[in-house]
Amino acid sequence: MAENATVWEVFIQSKNGxxxxxxxxxxxxxxxxxxxxxxxxxxxxxxxxxxxxxxxxYIISSETEDSEAFFDPSNxxxxxxxxxxxxxxxxKHI
Amino acid sequence: MNEIKFQExxxxxxxxxxxxxxxxxxxxxxIRQISQxxxxxxxxxxxxxxxxxxxxxxxxxxxxxxxxxxxAGHGLYxxxxxxxxxxxxxxLVQQLHDGKAKYSSIFNYPTLSWADMGAVGWLVDGAAIVNxxxxxxxxxxxxxxxxxxxxxxESFHQRQGxxxxxxxxxxxxxxxxxxQDALNRFWWPSIMMFGPxxxxxxxxxxxxxxKIKRQTNDDLRQDFINKTVGQAELIGLTIPDPDLKWNAxxxxxxxxxxxxxxxxxxxxxxxxCNKQRLAxxxxxxxxxQWVRDAAKAYAKKQELVAN
Amino acid sequence: MMSSLFTxxxxxxxxxxxxxxxxxxxxxxxxxxxxxxxxxxxxxxxFGQANGFYQYAAQLDGLKSADELAFRRNEREFFNHQLxxxxxxxxxxxxxxxxxxxxxNFLFYTQLANSKDETLSALAHKSLKEVxxxxxxxxxxxxxxxxxTKESNAKTQVALNELWMYTDEIFEMDTLDTELFNKGIAVxxxxxxxxxxxxxxNTLAKAKLIRPEDEYMATGGKKxxxxxxxxxxxxxxxxxxxxYPNAKW
Numbered sequence: 170m171a172e173n174a175t176v177w178e179v180f181i182q183s184k185n186g187x188x189x190x191x192x193x194x195x196x197x198x199x200x201x202x203x204x205x206x207x208x209x210x211x212x213x214x215x216x217x218x219x220x221x222x223x224x225x226x227y228i229i230s231s232e233t234e235d236s237e238a239f240f241d242p243s244n245x246x247x248x249x250x251x252x253x254x255x256x257x258x259x260x261k262h263i
Numbered sequence: 264m265n266e267i268k269f270q271e272x273x274x275x276x277x278x279x280x281x282x283x284x285x286x287x288x289x290x291x292x293x294i295r296q297i298s299q300x301x302x303x304x305x306x307x308x309x310x311x312x313x314x315x316x317x318x319x320x321x322x323x324x325x326x327x328x329x330x331x332x333x334x335a336g337h338g339l340y341x342x343x344x345x346x347x348x349x350x351x352x353x354x355l356v357q358q359l360h361d362g363k364a365k366y367s368s369i370f371n372y373p374t375l376s377w378a379d380m381g382a383v384g385w386l387v388d389g390a391a392i393v394n395x396x397x398x399x400x401x402x403x404x405x406x407x408x409x410x411x412x413x414x415x416x417e418s419f420h421q422r423q424g425x426x427x428x429x430x431x432x433x434x435x436x437x438x439x440x441x442x443q444d445a446l447n448r449f450w451w452p453s454i455m456m457f458g459p460x461x462x463x464x465x466x467x468x469x470x471x472x473x474k475i476k477r478q479t480n481d482d483l484r485q486d487f488i489n490k491t492v493g494q495a496e497l498i499g500l501t502i503p504d505p506d507l508k509w510n511a512x513x514x515x516x517x518x519x520x521x522x523x524x525x526x527x528x529x530x531x532x533x534x535x536c537n538k539q540r541l542a543x544x545x546x547x548x549x550x551x552q553w554v555r556d557a558a559k560a561y562a563k564k565q566e567l568v569a570n
Numbered sequence: 571m572m573s574s575l576f577t578x579x580x581x582x583x584x585x586x587x588x589x590x591x592x593x594x595x596x597x598x599x600x601x602x603x604x605x606x607x608x609x610x611x612x613x614x615x616x617f618g619q620a621n622g623f624y625q626y627a628a629q630l631d632g633l634k635s636a637d638e639l640a641f642r643r644n645e646r647e648f649f650n651h652q653l654x655x656x657x658x659x660x661x662x663x664x665x666x667x668x669x670x671x672x673x674x675n676f677l678f679y680t681q682l683a684n685s686k687d688e689t690l691s692a693l694a695h696k697s698l699k700e701v702x703x704x705x706x707x708x709x710x711x712x713x714x715x716x717x718x719t720k721e722s723n724a725k726t727q728v729a730l731n732e733l734w735m736y737t738d739e740i741f742e743m744d745t746l747d748t749e750l751f752n753k754g755i756a757v758x759x760x761x762x763x764x765x766x767x768x769x770x771x772n773t774l775a776k777a778k779l780i781r782p783e784d785e786y787m788a789t790g791g792k793k794x795x796x797x798x799x800x801x802x803x804x805x806x807x808x809x810x811x812x813x814y815p816n817a818k819w
Contacts, residue, residue, distance in 0.1 A: 172559070173351045174602075193409075194343045195604055196352065198555075198562035201710055206604040209611050210336055214416070233282045308598040315594045319810035319819035320637045321621045325614055328594055332610035339603050377810055377819070435817050543598070551601025553725065554661045557718025564717065 174198065178228055179207040182219040189221050197222075273474050278404040281347040289473050292466065293403055294348050295364070296475060298355045301341035302366035304334045306540050310374040311383055319377060326423050327380060333420070337413045344405040360545055368526065369456050371534030372448065378431050378438070382445035384424015386453035386491070392417055393487045394457065402474035425494060432498040439499075446495065447503045454518070455526045457484040463523075488516050574746050575687065576630040577649070578756055580639065581792065583623030584650035586697075587640055588800070589671065590616030591807055592658055601661050608707060612668070615700040622693045641811035645801050646794040653736035655800045659729065662715050662722065666729040669708035673769050674740045675701045677762040686754035709773050716777025723778060730774075731782045738787035741766075746792075 174196035180189035192211045197203035203222040211217065231239055247253045256263060265284050272279065279285055311331050318324035342352045358364035369387050374380065395417065399410045431442040458480040461467055470476040478486075488507075495502050506519035529537070593613035600606030624636035634642070653671055658664045679701055682694035715726040741759045743751070750756035774781050790796065810819065 173353050174555070175562075176346065193340060193412075194346070195339070196602065197604065198558040199565055199714075202558065202562075202604075202714075205608065205707060205710070209604065209608045210339060213332075213336065213611070230282060233280070233284065305598075305603070312598040315597055316591060316806050317809050319641070319817075321617060321624070321640055323819055324594070325617045325621070328597065328610055328614055328617070331597055332607055332614070335598075335603055335607050335610070339607070342603075430819065435814065437814060438817050547599040547601075550599075550660065551605075553719070553721050554601035554605075554715070557722030558714050559718075560722075561714040561718045 175203075176225040177203040177207070177222045178225050179211055180221040180223075181207075181211055181217045182221075183216055185218050189219065192216075194225060195222070270472075273402050273472075276474075278407060279402055280404045288469065289475075290348055292470060292473070292475060293406065294345060294350055296470075297341055297345040297348075297406055298350075298358065299365050299367075301338045301345060301355065302359050302364055303370065304338035304341060306366045306370045306544060307387075308334050308338075309540055309543055310370055310372070310536075311380060313374050314377060314380050317377070318380075323427075330384070330420055330423060333416055337416070340409040340412055341406075344403075344409040347405045356548065360541070360548070362532070362541075365530065367456060368529040368534060369449075369452050370540060371529050371536045372452055373536050375448075376441045376445060378428070378441035378445035379449070381424050381427030381431060381442060382449040384420055384422075385428050385494070386424070386446075386449050387456065388417065388420040388424060389491060390453050390456045390487050392421055393483050393490070397478045397483060398476070400474075400477050406475075425498075428500065429498045432500055443500055446500050450503050451521060452529075454484055454488060455521050455523075457481075457487070459523070459526075485515050488518055492516055573630060574750055575755065576627055577746060578750055579623050579627040579630065579690065581649040583620045583627060583639070584648050585654050585671075586616045586623065587620035588648070588650045588803060589654040589668075590614075590620055591803055592654065592656075592664075593668075595658055596664070605661075609664075612704055612707065615704065619693070619697045619700065622696065626689050626693065637811070641808045645796060645804060648796065648800060648804070649792055649794060650796075650800075651736070651740050651791045652788050652797050653733065653740060655797060655803060656733060656736065657799060660725060662726040663729040663733070665708055665711045665715060666726060666733050668704065669712045669773070670733060670737055670770070671740070672701060672705040672708050673766055673773075674762065676705050677765050677769075678757055678759070681757040681762070685756070690755065712773060712779070713777045716774075716779045726777070727779055730779055734782040734784070735786055735788050738784065739789045739791055742789065742792060744792055 175198060176194050177197055178194050179192045181192045182189045192207075195203060195206040195210055197206045200222065204220060207220050207222050208217070212220070243249075266286055269279075269283075269285060269289075272283075279289075308331050311327060311334075315324065315328050315331065318327050342355060345355060346352060355364065359366070369390075374383065392414065395410050395414050399407060399414060401407045401410065428442050428446070431438040433439075458464060461479045461481045464480055467476065467479055471479065492502060492507065504519045506517065508517055510517045528534070532538075590613045593609050593616060596606065596609040596613070598606065600609055620640070621636060624639045627639055628634055628636045631639075651671070653667060656663075656667055676698070679694045679698040683691055683698060685691045685694065712726070715722045717723070741763045743758065743760050747756050747759065751758050771781060788797075810817075
């Protein structure tokens with residue numbers, strides 16, 4: 170079995186001013202090739218204005234089993250949302 | 264316990280993501296289905312690639328090349344989705360070469376005239392799109408996202424095929440004959456692309472329960488036939504099925520018996536082009552080995568320099 | 571009587587078309603799936619460029635359409651560089667061929683962009699963007715192959731030695747070129763040589779490849795004289811248009 174290629178995650182900024190969004194991955198041996206391969210695959214239809222690539226091994230993901238501990242505690246902190254607050258009737262621009 | 268929770272998530276139409284717990288059989292089913300889908304895109308490049316250098320106009324040449332290139336891209340999206348299940352692209356390709364993984368049988372038929380580019384786009388891509396639209400709602404997140412992207416890009420594929428057929432059907436007598444001949448040869452293999460009838464499809468049960476598949480083979484096939492009959496009539500071509508007729512009661516077209524002996528024979532490696540397609544893929548893979556080795560060696564040297 | 575400008579435009583179109591045709595032969599045969607897609611992209615760029623220049627030639631000629639120019643002319647009526655009709659060979663042959671040609675194309679379009687002929691200038695501007703990318707692609711690969719493994723270095727060096735003889739005619743100036751250059755329309759190809767040398771030498775050094783000596787150098791593309799490969803390229807490419815002359819596709 171041949172040695173596996175290096176996998177790179179690809180993030181595309183579709184328009185200047187927008188955030189980069191995960192598009193998928195490519196195989197490549199070096200960073201120049203990774204960028205070029207990402208360009209060839211993910212911007213064939215004018216989808217891009219900037220590309221990021223990062224080796225997949227450097228992406229650290231939270232674990233599913235941690236999701237309660239990670240994300241549920243923010244559920245009861247509604248005061249972080251503007252809809253939590255009662256504004257006097259007739260107030261504007263706030 | 265896990266299994267019950269898993270099924271609850273599926274039933275609630277929640278997507279399963281790579282890091283989520285999943286039954287082993289679910290993972291295996293996905294790997295088999297997604298890799299088969301990926302290999303189909305890649306092997307599917309060959310019958311159409313066969314005509315790129317002979318395309319009859321600059322426009323036709325660019326369209327066909329862009330389309331076959333898309334198939335390479337779609338194969339890649341699908342290999343990516345499959346890799347999230349913990350298997351490498353190299354292993355998947357090895358399975359293809361070892362005959363352990365299959366690809367769609369339709370690509371084991373030869374493309375013999377330019378009209379076949381029309382028939383393949385119109386019928387084969389048409390059938391694939393019906394299937395892929397349905398799979399956008401598949402339960403595995405990466406597969407579903409891949410399908411959404413593929414469906415967006417594929418929308419021109421069927422149109423370009425139908426355009427070729429329509430042009431040829433109204434062209435010279437020779438062109439019309441080529442178009443009809445292509446339809447005759449590709450019709451039955453195309454409708455068999457949806458796979459065996461539900462009564463003979465052992466894995467459908469689990470695939471539906473896990474919402475990997477969202478519609479059965481027979482439903483998808485009927486949907487495709489209903490869509491396609493009118494398109495053939497519009498351009499003056501005849502679908503080669505004497506039993507094809509509208510059934511007002513069912514609200515569907517009735518159609519004739521498919522030749523399942525031929526289907527299984529092609530699936531099991533005895534189609535007109537099975538050996539040729541696999542040999543082509545292996546040859547390209549083997550001939551690329553020194554290039555891949557060189558790129559790896561170069562990258563290693565660069566890393567040493569950087570450190 | 572064909573105008574000089576028509577012939578000049580046709581020559582550019584022919585080289586683009588034939589290189590595009592060669593690159594399209596790679597489809598489904600690339601060393602990786604990613605590279606397969608990259609080569610199709612290059613091919614599509616070349617066909618797009620060819621189409622642009624043929625459209626302009628057709629407009630100048632007023633007799634034949636772009637497709638007729640591409641699909642209904644014989645070998646002796648094609649004016650592409652012999653370099654671009656050379657076989658794809660292994661991936662190294664293709665990379666070397668493209669690298670030598672991309673470097674020329676980069677310099678050529680940079681100059682043609684200043685042409686007094688507005689259409690040629692516009693086509694050159696558009697092509698230049700694509701060619702810059704092609705040159706990056708072929709240069710990067712040349713370095714990877716040259717400085718990769720022993721085997722890849724040897725294969726690439728052989729490719730370079732074999733293709734070197736086709737690198738002289740790309741700089742030729744015949745009376746037609748000179749006539750149009752004097753009018754500010756055409757590029758002085760011979761003046762591109764020193765920059766080409768510098769760029770080639772620079773990349774070859776990075777790739778640990780040895781620049782071959784000039785020995786026998788081929789010529790003839792501008793006169794419609796070609797290697798034996800072109801006849802096969804055309805008979806394949808033009809087959810449908812020739813076999814069904816009354817059909818529209």
